[in-house]
Amino acid sequence: MSADADQRTIRCLVAKVGLDGHDRGAHVIARAFRDAGFEVIYSGLHRSPDEVVQAAVQEDVDVLGISILSGAHNTLVPKILAGLDEYDALDDTLVVVGGIIPEDDRPKLKEAGVGGIFGPGASMEEAVEFVRENAPQRD
Template sequence: MTSEQEQRSIRCLVAKVGLDGHDRGAHVIARAFRDAGFEVIYSGLHKAPDEIVQATVQEDVDVLGISILSGAHNTLVPKIVDGLEEYDALEDTMVLVGGVIPDEDKEQLKDEGVAAVFGPGTSIEETIEFVRENAPER
């Protein structure tokens, strides 16, 4: 049959990791992504890096957005990235980080495999546009 119509939709995991109880930003992003037509899975609060890795692998999301406001990004993000690599999921999952990340840490995160870091004041539209343009081709 020739008439296979592809129905692709961008899937995102919005993840809160570590001891950080502030999920307002994650909720706003989840809602905005939904309204942009993405399918959003929200991890819930206080997840361990392993849990995020498991969810990313099983859900086969295009985009993993990690929200961190605790300052522990240099510890937590590499753990997640390593986990994704272990399951061959890193190369076609775009990892984003949002939250309060000092400028001097941004480059390091990017070296580790994070596609972009969105700090305070980033507009929602900018984030959505970035995802639309950069979601991995599969």
């Protein structure tokens, strides 16, 4: 039995929020996470912030990956963070965002509770390693 077999599987929700219909990146990261041994749930397209929060809470995920290319990240991501906070789930959930996020917007998102932001050109290995290193430890 390997050392990895003794570790709990990281549960991830990969979510597409808002009207953004471009989901290729979400599928690519979901596959990379699965290949890394994570348990992955995909939300499907056009989810509301509340639907994403409900799924994250109900599925008791360790990691919420939000894929957003629409430019609505400053509106939708804070709504998701606030929803997680309402359920006392924000401290127990690593939130990462992938997509087109301008450098000027990143500090505000991180201050609000986003753990990591991955833009175009980020490697799958980088994202997987970040999740492994930063996913909350639970019993």
